[in-house]
Amino acid sequence: MLGITVRPRWLSFFLIAAALGTFQSIAAFAQFLPPPSLPRDQFSIEIDSAATKQITALRDNLLAGQYAEGVELLLKLVVSRSDKYLELSPGRYVTAPTMAEILAMHLPPEGLRRYREQVDPLARRILEQSDESERNNVELWQRILKQGAASSLADDAIHHLAQYAWERGDIATARSRWEMLIPPRKNGEDAPLPTTFAYPDTDLDLAEIRAKLILCSILLHDFTRADRELTSYRTMHPDSQGELAGTQGKWVDLLQQFLNEGRTWEGSLGGTPALTFAGNETRNGTSVGLNDLLPAVWTIPTTGYLPLLKGRRPANLDSILPSTFPLLDGRRIFWADDESVYACKLLDGSPLWGNANLDPLQPHRIYQAPVSDRPVPTGEILEDAAAFRGAVEDDQPRSFAGLPSFSLTLADGRLFARLRTRTSPLDTSYGQGEPSRLVCLDVDQGEGKLLWEVEGTDWKEDNLLWRFEGTPIAHAGKLYVGLNSTGGKRNAAIAALDATTGERLWLRRLGELQGVGFSLNERLSRGYIAIGSGNLFYETGGGGLAAVDLETGDPGWVIQTPSTAASSGGKLTGLIWDRPAIPVWDRGVVYVLGTEGRSLTAVDGATGLIVWHRDLGKQVQWILGCRGNRIILAGERLWGIDRQDGNILWEVGSQDIELQGYGRGFLSAREIYWPLR
The missing domain is CATH 2.130.10.10 (YVTN repeat-like/Quinoprotein amine dehydrogenase)
Structure with missing residues (x-):
């Protein structure tokens, strides 16, 4: 029975x-x-054919050094609010505005300068019209980020949103935000279109950002990843120091201490x-x-x-x-x-x-x-x-x-x-x-x-x-x-x-x-x-x-x-x-x-x-x-x-x-x- x-x-x-x-x-x-x-089901996705042509034209303009025309096309895609999809890479699809935001983060220096000439004034206006009490408001930074994912203020917006996720215990979201601040690898002229968000030139302290990424791995019990990240960190930022997670000291030493302590948590997960x-x-x-x-x-x-x-x-x-x-x-x-x-x-x-x-x-x-x-x-x-x-x-x-x-x-x-x-x-x-x-x-x-x-x-x-x-x-x-x-x-x-x-x-x-x-x-x-x-x-x-x-x-x-x-x-x-x-x-x-x-x-x-x-x-x-x-x-x-x-x-x-x-x-x-x- x-x-x-x-x-x-x-x-x-x-x-x-x-x-x-x-x-x-x-x-x-x-x-x-x-x-x-x-017979198997087959899942198919409606492709935005018009936006696909615009993306092709945009890439051609950028490769030809025609940055004014390329940026104009890019901004049109951002504000289109299309919910149809484009193929970003084989078998992976995003909407046209998302693809345009990714492209903005990977523009050549001259293209990025022209792009920021267009979006920075709007982003700054949003910030200037807010008072001091609103500066920690998550909605404010979301508005700034939507105004331009590669604007001069966007890295501050990304950091504030990551910190907000961290403080409410959403560690995975915090890590995905902070990862966006790590500069992208440089592609050759004939490289395929970029496929990930990566802010190009943040003035935030990358040693601190990378330290917080290691803390995220530790809190998520992802100790194998934390080991790998800490090994790389010792080479990149061996002398960085200051306050980290409420403790003063040399960051490589603090991170090793936190990692050792974190391993003792592995068996302490209770039932939900x-x-x-x-x-x-x-x-x-x-x-x-x-x-x-x-x-x-x-x-x-x-x-x-x-x-x-x-x-x-x-x-x-x-x-x-x-x-x-x-x-x-x-x-x-x-x-x-x-x-x-x-x-x-x-x-x-x-x-x-x-x-x-x-x-x-x-x-x-x-x-x-x-x-x-x-x-x-x-x-x-x-x-x-x-x-x-x-x-x-x-x-x-x-x-x-x-x-x-x-x-x-x-x-x-x-x-x-x-x-x-x-x-x-x-x-x-x-x-x-x-x-x-x-x-x-x-x-x-x-x-x-x-x-x-x-x-x-x-x-x-x-x-x-x-x-x-x-x-x-x-x-x-x-x-x-x-x-x-x-x-x-x-x-x-x-x-x-x-x-x-x-x-x-x-x-x-x-x-x-x-x-x-x-x-x-x-x-x-x-x-x-x-x-x-x-x-x-x-x-x-x-x-x-x-x-x-x-x-x-x-x-x-x-x-x-x-x-x-x-x-x-x-x-x-x-x-x-x-x-x-x-x-x-x-x-x-x-x-x-x-x-x-x-x-x-x-x-x-x-x-x-x-x-x-x-x-x-x-x-x-x-x-x-x-x-x-x-x-x-x-x-x-x-x-x-x-x-x-x-x-x-x-x-x-x-x-x-x-x-x-x-x-x-x-x-x-x-x-x-x-x-x-």
């Missing part, structure tokens, strides 16, 4: 644990039989409350470790689904697998399925608020979506169009490949859930599918009272109907959710809502999914959002990964992540049909699994630059999280991956069919808990 099981002193559906470092004795792990090859799927908004949460595995106290049945593809499972494998990811909040447990939200007491499993407003057949249910008359998809793949049309005409369920997942988000006494969107049709000529739904429940004072609900069909633009993806995520009074559209082009998007009212604040389209596989069947809702360094990161499907500004929804970058599936002739194999698409953010880097389900890619969150890509040679289902210098992956094996270069540090597991992986598992500060049957 599938269910939520509680054992004394801890919530548990986990059956094995192992240390993060050296493994001594490990039970066998899941065997995954590959499904038949299926699970407020959303994978623990927190970065999808990289830490749970409190368990002392012992004790007998079950109570169990509540939950919903399960057919795993992978029908006919491709071992004969002795149960017909269903768990799809529910409960959320523990103190002494309360919440969980959901495709149509309902449930709650119980941790102590004894009884209904959370008694039985006053509950269905006696479902005593734990606190909310149920309106009943749909649409057939529920099955786990069987329909192999031909005739079979599919027959199923539709006979009012039979459509089919889907993979395993749904249901989870929740809790913030400020409100519980958020995505319902009625387990799947969406790939071929909309046979109908749009049932409306997806976001709901907000008061679980603080209202005993599960519905505060608001929104259906995707409420949002209609350009003949597109939107469907919600993954689990919504809450931050600072806003709710963020991924979307895909039906009824025309299949767009991927992110939206922000007011968490109190459900009002839509903005919607950012990211690109289009084309050539989506197996249009006879249903597509599982898979896309999840992660938050880090002031950005939202979203896996669009089809290998797309996008970053947008957390506050404004302004586009940052979009990339096409590498795939190791080239040898499959454009076909998709493996666990991708069994896996939600969940980016994991850790210390400024975003980690995503490949579309083929067997590789891992590390992406710099600030720039979209790919740090490394690793083919693991076996199927991967989950990124469990990052601990120290390791990324923990689970699937056909359990892996520890070096976060610096993607090398495999250790790999454990076997093909023993008697012990199958059963759910996701979690990480504590020092242990891995991996569920088996």
Whole structure:
């Protein structure tokens, strides 16, 4: 029986644990039989063709020494506010204004002089019109930076924004800001267009900036990087001294002292409350470790689904697998399925608020979506169009490949859930599918009272109907959710809502999914959002990964992540049909699994630059999280991956069919808990 099981002193559906470092004795792990090859999604991005021509003309002007014309074109691009993308480097896209700002930072001296003649007066006017009390105001420096990313005042703006992030504990953002102040490497005349922000000629103390970058690495527990940076620092700034982090002394000595002290923090990371799927908004949460595995106290049945593809499972494998990811909040447990939200007491499993407003057949249910008359998809793949049309005409369920997942988000006494969107049709000529739904429940004072609900069909633009993806995520009074559209082009998007009212604040389209596989069947809702360094990161499907500004929804970058599936002739194999698409953010880097389900890619969150890509040679289902210098992956094996270069540090597991992986598992500060049957 599938269910939520509680054992004394801890919530548990986990059956094995192992240390993060050296493994001594490990039970066998899941065997995954590959499904038949299926066509892969392809993510495409709308390119701004007019701006592309302007960029080409701009580069030609600069190479010819025609700086007046080049700067004029550059400033036109900056103020265009276009939200369409340009290809900055192969597989990496930014908007035209972003590309223009990068180019401004890399102008030749004469071009930079002419550029500053245009933008400096405007930036200075903003500063002069502010009084002394506003000089530490973050909005002031953001305005100055937007006025001109390479203006004479922009380095002061960057430094103030970095210091602001540092003081509020956002160390990764502080580091990405201070890194912008490190002068760029000089390119030759025929070098390709520059691809990163790098302020050209700051008059700030670079010894201090580099020292703060090392402090960032230490505070982020990135000790390998801190070692490397400190070695370089000894050569570049051996005699720099003064006050650093509240201590006077020679900076190389202070940094070495801070690094030595920092290493003692590595094992002191405690657990954090699970407020959303994978623990927190970065999808990289830490749970409190368990002392012992004790007998079950109570169990509540939950919903399960057919795993992978029908006919491709071992004969002795149960017909269903768990799809529910409960959320523990103190002494309360919440969980959901495709149509309902449930709650119980941790102590004894009884209904959370008694039985006053509950269905006696479902005593734990606190909310149920309106009943749909649409057939529920099955786990069987329909192999031909005739079979599919027959199923539709006979009012039979459509089919889907993979395993749904249901989870929740809790913030400020409100519980958020995505319902009625387990799947969406790939071929909309046979109908749009049932409306997806976001709901907000008061679980603080209202005993599960519905505060608001929104259906995707409420949002209609350009003949597109939107469907919600993954689990919504809450931050600072806003709710963020991924979307895909039906009824025309299949767009991927992110939206922000007011968490109190459900009002839509903005919607950012990211690109289009084309050539989506197996249009006879249903597509599982898979896309999840992660938050880090002031950005939202979203896996669009089809290998797309996008970053947008957390506050404004302004586009940052979009990339096409590498795939190791080239040898499959454009076909998709493996666990991708069994896996939600969940980016994991850790210390400024975003980690995503490949579309083929067997590789891992590390992406710099600030720039979209790919740090490394690793083919693991076996199927991967989950990124469990990052601990120290390791990324923990689970699937056909359990892996520890070096976060610096993607090398495999250790790999454990076997093909023993008697012990199958059963759910996701979690990480504590020092242990891995991996569920088996």
